[in-house]
Amino acid sequence: MTTLALSTAPVWRRGVSPSLLLGLVLCGVLLVLVAAPLLTVALATVGEGRGLGVWHQVFTGRIAQNFLWSPLANTMVIGVLVALGTIVVGGFLAWLVVLTDVPFRRTIGVFATLPYMIPSFAAAFAWGVVFRNERVGGQVGVLTDLGFAVPDWLAWGMTPTLLVLVAHYYSLAFLLIAAALASVNADLIEAATMTGARPSRILVGITLPVVIPAILSAGSLAFAGAVSNFAAPAILGLPAGMHTLSTRLYGALSTGQPERGYVLAIVLIAVAALVLWASNRVMAGRRSFATISGKGGRNRRFALGNWRWPWLALAGLILALTTLMPLLALLTSSLTVRTGDIFSGFTLHFWIGSSDPAYAQGQPGILRNPETLNAIGMTLAFAASVAVVSMVLGLAIAYAISRLKRHPIGATLNQLAFLPALVPGIAFGAAYIALFGAPIGPFPALYGTFVLLVIAGAAYTLPFTVQSGRAAMEQVAGELEDSARMTGAGFPRRLLAIFLPLTARSLMAGGVLTFVKILRDLSLVVLLFTPATPVLSVLAYRYASEGFLQFGNAITALITVVALASTLLAQRLQGKAEPWLDDNRGEAR
Incomplete structure (x- = not known):
């Protein structure tokens, strides 16, 4: 009876912890999502008898x-x-x-x-x-x-x-x-x-x-x-x-x-x-330098004297040219009859106009064009899905790494999760085409599907979401989980009752920033784009390449406004005062 009880007991009661099981499962997931596509790219260059x-x-x-x-x-x-x-x-x-x-x-x-x-x-x-x-x-x-x-x-x-x-x-x-x-x-x-x-x-x-x-x-x-x-x-x-x-x-x-x-x-x-x-x-x-003393750090601000306003003017010029002017140029050009000709008259056709042979070969505005409306819905769904999947996976990986710090599985997870940071977006997209562009055993080819977009985006943003998850984990004292475990709470219960409520704000901010990263990305999706999976960034690029500049600029302006608004929302959710914006610091007189 004792032998039977031992053989049928849950594995973690026989010495394997839930954290280790989770780490093993996640290693398998990352091998498929990260390592396998990159390995397939390398093999594709020497396969089928091609040699070198x-x-x-x-x-x-x-x-x-x-x-x-x-x-x-x-x-x-x-x-x-x-x-x-x-x-x-x-x-x-x-x-x-x-x-x-x-x-x-x-x-x-x-x-x-x-x-x-x-x-x-x-x-x-x-x-x-x-x-x-x-x-x-x-x-x-x-x-x-x-x-x-x-x-x-x-x-x-x-x-x-x-x-x-x-x-x-x-x-x-x-x-x-x-x-x-x-x-x-x-x-x-x-x-x-x-x-x-x-x-x-x-x-x-x-x-x-x-x-x-x-x-x-x-x-x-x-x-x-x-x-x-x-x-x-x-x-x-x-x-x-x-x-x-x-x-x-x-x-x-x-x-x-x-x-x-x-x-x-x-x-x-x-x-x-x-x-x-x-x-x-x-x-x-490099050698490390101690810069924080027990008295509490403070800055010394140097007085610029008569140079205060010239330096301010230079900073303002830089910020205007890199932040305000691009958005203004895009918005203005999307409202002019001819791009670059501010005296040709203004029109809302490229935004809300119906089909008119006098404009862009009869194409309607982006907010009345079925193709762009479909792309707007697809892009928002794509970015939101990636944000959710990537944050959930990133949080799980961060949890496993934090619990397996001295275990080889934890180190392997850490390396695999960071690997996409070394891979340029367009190369990562190529890797996914190499692996999922053809059927794998009983599984059909995923190229041209929404699923491929989501898993590629989630894998590509993993370095960011894992770091966000680790930062969120640091907010939760280990004693809370230990106490819950001692009362008999299982891992799912601890996750839902302790980690998610205490880290919800940080996770939501990280999810919004992941949403922004995918929303404005072109390098990753430019190879994965198909008519069945239209994405706004690629659609804007194709409009501009075909000479429909006002449409491309209108779509780009829309993406930019949504990205900036989402970024400001994420910063508000994080609720962090940047150290260089803290006015409670010493200033030179």
Whole structure:
């Protein structure tokens, strides 16, 4: 009887905890959602007896220069210069907000966090509204319409791509550098000043050692985002014949060359992963500096004197050009009869107009067009579904990692959950096509289905949601769960009665930000898009590519407004006062 009782008892009563079982199940899930697609991409380049033939074609064949090496060079230039630009712009704004007495610091701090929430293709479209010239035909921008000769290098190619991406990513640098600067104790600076140290010496000896890790993190994240960005190079670079790895990858898969495209995907993953790995290695090898004392940290704000207003004007110009102007340009162009011609008259046709042969070959406005209305519903459902699935999965993974900190399963979960952060969005989409584009045993192909969009989006956002889940877990004391376990509450009961109520606010904020990330994404979904699964970001890109600029700009403006409103909601739900916006700090007089 004893032997029978032991054999039929639940496994956790025989030494296997529910946390370990959960960890094993989640490892299996992540192997399918993350590891298997990436492995399939690699195998697809050497399968079916091809050997290394595709690799030789891409790296050394006749197509190598135009297909790989030139796009790779453009990609690296974009990545490096965007990383440097974001550090300069974001670092400048962080310095103003945290360490100076510039007026309207709080306003600057709020607006400096918004550009990253604006889709990069929105900024690219807005650039075209102003600077588009006659190079590619069709409607021109405002400056050309007013009689200015806009040179090709300013309208298309590398320069506008760099400027748009710096404007999109500098918020990352601002957030990281501002947080680092806020941790510098004024006592250290005052002590150095009393000993006669010059400002330059204080900067190099005290401030920079604290800020350099944040600068490296910001630069590496901006580099990884820039090299994988598809929207800006496609919209602004392709008309000038400038290709990057992401645009070549999209072209290869769109023209029936999947194996060559998968080679580019592996190269793109390797480039992004190598930079992030190198950045982490550099930061891990640096000495740590203690900057918080038992007296409580405080900032010292330096008086700018007569420079207060010039610096404020420069900050205001940066924020206006990167936040207000893109939205204004998109809204205005969607209301004009001809894009870029503000004197052609205004119309609401591109928003609510019925079919009229005089406008856009008879296409109705986006809010009356069945195709765009279907895309609006599909996109909102897609983003909401990804937010729910990703947050639930992220919370479960965070729970398992926190309970299995010293177990190999916990370490494996942590590595698998972080892996998508190393994979550019367009490469991740290619991986899902490679795995789920054909039937797997009894399971049908998922390409072109809503299910594929959701699982790809959920897997792609896992690094973010797992971190959000871990932050939420830290709010709940372990004693609460231990007490509930001692009273006989099972895992589902503990989850519903303890964790969800106590972390609901943080989880909801994280879910809203995940919703925004998917809503404004183009790189991930551009390869997964089909007529059966229309997504607003791809629809806007296709409208613009086909010359219907007002429709594309109207859709993009709609996405931008929803994204910004959702971001502000998430910030309100989080209810956190940013440390650099705390006015209860010492200021220089």
